[in-house]
Amino acid sequence: xxxxxxxxxxxxxxxxxxxVGGAIIWLVQQHLEKEQQRRLxxxxxxxxxxxxxxxxxxxxxxxxxxxxxxxxxxxxxxxSAGQTxxxxxxLLQQEIRSEFEHNLSQQLYMSPEVWNLVKQAKxxxxxxxxxAYHALPTPQQARGTELAKRxxxxxxxxxxxxxxxxxxxVKREAASLF
Numbered sequence: 001x002x003x004x005x006x007x008x009x010x011x012x013x014x015x016x017x018x019x020v021g022g023a024i025i026w027l028v029q030q031h032l033e034k035e036q037q038r039r040l041x042x043x044x045x046x047x048x049x050x051x052x053x054x055x056x057x058x059x060x061x062x063x064x065x066x067x068x069x070x071x072x073x074x075x076x077x078x079x080s081a082g083q084t085x086x087x088x089x090x091l092l093q094q095e096i097r098s099e100f101e102h103n104l105s106q107q108l109y110m111s112p113e114v115w116n117l118v119k120q121a122k123x124x125x126x127x128x129x130x131x132a133y134h135a136l137p138t139p140q141q142a143r144g145t146e147l148a149k150r151x152x153x154x155x156x157x158x159x160x161x162x163x164x165x166x167x168x169x170v171k172r173e174a175a176s177l178f
């Protein structure tokens with residue numbers, strides 16, 4: 001038998017087997033990849049069922065935080081009657097920081113950009129309170145009601161709610177979940 005005929009016959013047998021084997025391997029890989037993608041989607045869906053309520057609760061809590069530290073609301077909630085401006089100033093600072101610290105864990109459920117806006121809102125409110133306190137003619141002798149009045153006047157003059165931008169960002173991000 002001729003060597004070239006032998007090689008040719010061998011190729012006629014091996015080449016189709018290699019092609020079929022390669023096609024089978026390729027099909028199996030495709031199937032495994034699709035199966036892995038399906039499992040990943042199922043896992044994300046299960047995770048979503050668990051984390052979506054937690055994320056929504058975090059957005060609710062941060063919204064409540066921002067509403068509670070908004071100067072209009074915190075001044076109504078914390079009475080300045082009978083307090084000195086210095087005492088009321090300390091009370092406002094303490095309450096704002098306490099509210100924020102109570103909700104620190106909520107940052108796990110929101111984007112870093114939105115959380116930074118929430119932190120900035122807290123700092124803006126503290127800055128507003130501090131500026132109003134230091135703008136009093138005699139802060140050590142002033143009454144708490146004078147400080148509250150000064151804060152509200154500054155808000156009206158600036159026409160700037162220090163928490164509005166953060167609140168809007170939180171609402172937008174929460175809405176993007178749906």
